[in-house]
Amino acid sequence: AFPRRVKVVEVGPRDGLQNEKNIVPTPVKIDLINMLSETGLQVIEATSFVSPKWIPQMADHTEVMQGINKLPGISYPVLTPNLKGFQAAVAAGAKEVSIFGAASELFTKKNINCSIAESLERFNEVMTAARAASIPVRGYVSCVLGCPYEGKISAAKVAEVSKKMYAMGCYEISLGDTIGVGTPGSMKEMLTAVMKEVPVGALAVHCHDTYGQALANILVALQMGVSVVDASVAGLGGCPYAKGASGNVATEDLVYMLNGMGIHTGVDLQKLMDTGTFICNALNRRTNSKVSQASCRL
Amino acid sequence: MGAVPSALKHCLSHQHLLREQLCTAAPLPPQESQVSGLPEYIKIVEVGPRDGLQNEKVIVPTDIKIELINRLSKTGLPAIEVTSFVSSKWVPQMADQKEVMRGIERHPGVRYPVLTPNLRGFHSAIAAGATEVSVFGAASETFSKMNINCSIEESIKKFEEVATAARNMNIPVRGYVSCALGCPYEGNIVPAKVAEVSKRLYSMGCYEISLGDTIGVGTPGSMKRMLEAVMKEIPLSALAVHCHDTYGQALANILTAIQMGVAVVDSSVAGLGGCPYAKGATGNVATEDVIYMLNGLGINTGVDLYAVMEAGNFICTALNKKTNSKVAQASFNTGTIN
Numbered sequence: 306a307f308p309r310r311v312k313v314v315e316v317g318p319r320d321g322l323q324n325e326k327n328i329v330p331t332p333v334k335i336d337l338i339n340m341l342s343e344t345g346l347q348v349i350e351a352t353s354f355v356s357p358k359w360i361p362q363m364a365d366h367t368e369v370m371q372g373i374n375k376l377p378g379i380s381y382p383v384l385t386p387n388l389k390g391f392q393a394a395v396a397a398g399a400k401e402v403s404i405f406g407a408a409s410e411l412f413t414k415k416n417i418n419c420s421i422a423e424s425l426e427r428f429n430e431v432m433t434a435a436r437a438a439s440i441p442v443r444g445y446v447s448c449v450l451g452c453p454y455e456g457k458i459s460a461a462k463v464a465e466v467s468k469k470m471y472a473m474g475c476y477e478i479s480l481g482d483t484i485g486v487g488t489p490g491s492m493k494e495m496l497t498a499v500m501k502e503v504p505v506g507a508l509a510v511h512c513h514d515t516y517g518q519a520l521a522n523i524l525v526a527l528q529m530g531v532s533v534v535d536a537s538v539a540g541l542g543g544c545p546y547a548k549g550a551s552g553n554v555a556t557e558d559l560v561y562m563l564n565g566m567g568i569h570t571g572v573d574l575q576k577l578m579d580t581g582t583f584i585c586n587a588l589n590r591r592t593n594s595k596v597s598q599a600s601c602r603l
Numbered sequence: 604m605g606a607v608p609s610a611l612k613h614c615l616s617h618q619h620l621l622r623e624q625l626c627t628a629a630p631l632p633p634q635e636s637q638v639s640g641l642p643e644y645i646k647i648v649e650v651g652p653r654d655g656l657q658n659e660k661v662i663v664p665t666d667i668k669i670e671l672i673n674r675l676s677k678t679g680l681p682a683i684e685v686t687s688f689v690s691s692k693w694v695p696q697m698a699d700q701k702e703v704m705r706g707i708e709r710h711p712g713v714r715y716p717v718l719t720p721n722l723r724g725f726h727s728a729i730a731a732g733a734t735e736v737s738v739f740g741a742a743s744e745t746f747s748k749m750n751i752n753c754s755i756e757e758s759i760k761k762f763e764e765v766a767t768a769a770r771n772m773n774i775p776v777r778g779y780v781s782c783a784l785g786c787p788y789e790g791n792i793v794p795a796k797v798a799e800v801s802k803r804l805y806s807m808g809c810y811e812i813s814l815g816d817t818i819g820v821g822t823p824g825s826m827k828r829m830l831e832a833v834m835k836e837i838p839l840s841a842l843a844v845h846c847h848d849t850y851g852q853a854l855a856n857i858l859t860a861i862q863m864g865v866a867v868v869d870s871s872v873a874g875l876g877g878c879p880y881a882k883g884a885t886g887n888v889a890t891e892d893v894i895y896m897l898n899g900l901g902i903n904t905g906v907d908l909y910a911v912m913e914a915g916n917f918i919c920t921a922l923n924k925k926t927n928s929k930v931a932q933a934s935f936n937t938g939t940i941n
Contacts, residue, residue, distance in 0.1 A: 485933070487899070488895065488896050488898070488899020488900060489858055489896065489899065489900055490899040490900040490901055491899055514929065515929065515933045516892065516895055516929050516930050516933055517854060517889070517892040517895070517928070517929030517930060518854065518892075518895065518896055518899070520851060520852065520854060520855040521854040521855050521857075521858045521896055523855075524823055524855045524858055524859070525858070544933070547932075547933045547934075549932060550929070550932050550933040551929065551932070555851070558850065558851035558852075561822065561850055561851070561852070562822050562823065562851075562852055562855055564822070565821070565822025565823065565824040565825055565852070566822055566823055566824040567824055594851070595848065595849065595850050595851030595884070595885065596850050596851060598881075598883060598884050598885070599819070599849045599850050599878070599881045599884040599885075600881075
């Protein structure tokens with residue numbers, strides 16, 4: 306049986322734009338988020354408080370955070386890789402933050418230049434500060450179905466990292482198929498292991514569509530009781546590990562599927578498509594959403 | 604995500620990753636397969652040379668069609684739909700039907716069905732050497748009228764003529780039902796209607812019924828409801844799904860179907876074939892992406908994914924177009940930034 310409701314977590318303005326080549330002007334980012342706020346989405350990841358040296362696209366994090374309309378009932382989490390980022394985020398008005406772990410040692414080393422254990426120590430600092438400020442923290446685990454450096458990732462490792470992040474106080478763990486290599490087979494195996502350590506109500510899936518498997522993988526996750534799904538409007542965000550390939554699954558295509566299954570999301574698909582059209586025009590690129598591609602011409 | 608550019612230099616190429624995914628996609632242990640209810644083997648019916656090319660704008664030279672089919676014959680695919688014996692007035696892409704039929708290599712163990720809309724097409728197909736044929740019905744009256752200019756009932760009569768002639772010659776006939784999950788003209792299609800048309804085709808002797816989501820509007824919800832209705836009339840082993848990926852739903856729909864026990868899936872190399880009803884939109888699901896998913900599920904197909912990707916690369920180069928297969932897109936760019 307499928308969940309009757311699914312919470313869609315929109316990551317386009319952060320994960321999406323972060324992986325787009327063109328730097329998007331601040332007012333466009335703000336317009337994008339404001340438009341998304343009108344679609345019925347309850348969670349919109351707004352930006353990332355990382356150093357602009359690493360992620361130039363997110364250099365305007367403070368301006369974006371301060372510039373957007375924050376509608377009641379909508380959460381605008383931001384990424385905070387460390388205590389410094391956390392403090393900057395809170396100063397800029399953030400009310401929810403996210404931390405990014407990984408199930409792969411090599412990926413962690415290449416990405417943030419430390420081991421998984423060291424990264425968890427850093428996150429602990431953020432957790433402590435967040436708890437003191439009553440700020441909820443969402444935990445991400447990258448490479449849950451495969452790593453661009455290590456290849457295959459054991460489900461047990463994913464479960465171990467997820468458990469640690471949940472135990473340190475993350476209210477939700479988003480399991481990311483970072484390079485989109487997962488299939489319904491590996492998704493099932495991974496979730497079976499993780500669900501032994503983390504309650505399914507605290508789990509989310511973050512699927513990339515690089516190999517076209519995202520919706521099938523999401524379907525399996527839903528069948529296993531997961532009811533939170535991350536997606537990116539217009540499928541924004543390529544894959545940094547495969548030139549020209551796609552990345553995030555498109556929110557429109559996800560909502561289309563959930564609508565067809567009678568699963569409630571609260572999201573207005575037409576408004577979502579309009580928002581996708583807006584940002585694609587601004588980025589001067591075609592949408593990665595098939596629903597959008599098909600609907601424009603009919 | 605972090606310092607991407609320098610990281611990229613050291614990451615595994617997608618060729619490597621793909622190989623690993625394929626190698627580690629070990630078949631599920633027997634009890635797990637049973638519990639998961641998935642078939643152990645799925646027959647892939649490759650429709651690229653017919654359904655795919657038919658919906659491509661560029662007319663493909665005969666020798667390229669033959670080369671494509673010959674390459675596909677070496678991939679392990681058990682069935683390859685070769686061409687269509689319709690009037691070249693209606694489908695110019697298939698005007699060279701006889702030359703293609705006569706020109707291809709016929710590999711043992713591979714079936715080469717062709718479309719035959721009526722008795723005349725059937726005779727022409729047999730004369731050209733066809734050993735299996737397909738007939739195309741629809742679950743929508745309006746679609747039937749617009750597509751072949753007659754009602755469902757009238758089309759069934761024509762197909763019965765083909766089926767009778769085929770039976771007399773021991774030629775297997777495959778039946779297609781279009782618009783199984785929605786119609787570009789009528790919109791919603793009732794599952795009972797799909798079941799009714801399927802039953803007519805099966806009763807006249809079609810050994811297999813391929814249920815087509817012609818405009819790709821279906822979702823796991825509508826796929827399930829439709830299959831439940833059809834499965835009351837047709838044995839599971841005689842069912843196939845033919846999903847279009849116009850709304851990105853194809854793999855999720857196929858997964859739903861195979862979870863219900865369907866063990867035959869149609870697909871098109873490189874996702875050839877757009878959607879005639881939505882300009883610029885995609886059509887057929889890509890064979891590469893289907894096989895990637897089935898490999899990951901430990902389901903046997905007998906098909907070599909790399910060989911299919913290479914055939915896909917061949918035809919896309921010949922058509923001067925980008926592949927619609929995401930697996931191919933991810934794999935032919937090995938992750939180095941230039």
